[in-house]
Amino acid sequence: MPELPEVEVTRRGIAAPLLGAEVVAARLGKPLRWPLGQLPAALVGCVVGDVTRRGKYLWLPLHACPTRARSPTMGMEGGLLVHLGMSGSLGWWPQAPAPGPHDHFDLVTHRGTLRLNDPRRFGAVVWSEGLNHPPAATLLAKLGPEPFDPALTPLSFHAALQQRRTPIKSLLLSGEVVVGAGNIYACEALFQAGIHPGLVANRISRPRAQLLLAALRSTLARALEVGGSTLRDFADAHGVAGAFQAEAAVYGREGQPCPRCASPVRRQVQAQRSTYFCKMCQRR
DNA sequence: AGTTAAACCTGGTTGC
């Protein structure tokens, strides 16, 4: 579920309660995609800084608290890089109940508990000494610019597309040219821009590239407004589901009429992912 | 460089 809007909705829900919170304990459940890289006990005594987002990753800075640092392990600086995978969500619990079978990470602070629920366990929580240090730096290395970065312009976007010979849908999913779109929003943005998902990136004209960037931005912005998409698992930090899925024009609507021309929405598998599109409205 | 498949997991839905 978690594409950029869902991750950002999550960030907005946890940033305020976490800012300045002191870590009292950390708990691991079943293994996630990657190991934490530190003993949970080593996190105790740290203070959480301002939570940020890069693509679909969240960064929770953890600073050593000088007044509380009593042991060598408490002198650490760094943070936790969190990814929600396919089915992850983070919840903020002033009073956390006993962990359920899919609760695989708890960061217990003096104010409340940040809890990762992730049935499929494709998510990850990784300790890193900084965003510019491994493993964080390695994981973020190939990410393209943020979709709302003003430095990403129609011109630079088009130039980046010109370098690639891969189908545009796959390229959007890769996050190498612009981050944030997953399967839902890639399909929706391409529909809105009237571009066929199989069109090879370097054959997209400058005006169409401009159209696509605008479509991606408006799709992501709209999803953000309504709390993201909830297909099954996703909820914000306070348990509220997203509503964007109800507004999707093509995603998950195989056989249903295209909202623009009423011809049936097609589904085809592209790079092992379902792609939904309208054959009439989206041209190569 | 590209595309493609397989891998990591669980659970819900569909079809026989």
Add this chain to the structure above:
DNA sequence: TGCAACCAGGTTTAAC
């Protein structure tokens, strides 16, 4: 009702 097959928001790795 049971059971197998297929589907799902993501990403990495290996192989043609």
